[in-house]
Amino acid sequence: MATPSDLRQLGELFDGYRQFYLQPSDIERARDFISERMNRNDSWVLVAEQGETLIGFCQLYPSFSSTQTRRIAILNDLYVLESSRAQGVGKALIQAAEDLGRNLGLGHLELSTATDNAKAQRLYEKMGWLRDTAFYYYGKSLDS
16 A cells, blocks of 8 residues: 655656546646545555555545445556566556455445557456446546
């Protein structure tokens, strides 16, 4: 689990994650966002380390399932430095997220990824995650 001492490196990783999803680089914004999540305890941030260096993270947001009448979590963010990919880091982070969910008594984890992120999709499916075929997910920006 990430600690406040991880914030500098975690902000850089989160900025890389945002850039992966075509957002402009803004390390201060990324660091502030992660810091706020940690200070408010409204997400769980798991990190992967190589020595003293953070090489990946995943962030889960607590939620609920009305149909399951249980607590769940949304695995919203997963990112591994490009230089550390294909070494099992992503798999280890997902496994850690699953373990955390079980330890917290959660009933389910959910995630979404870009439709063109085939590498991630293969990893999720290899780890037993099922692609939803029963529901469509919609979103709407509330920015003017």
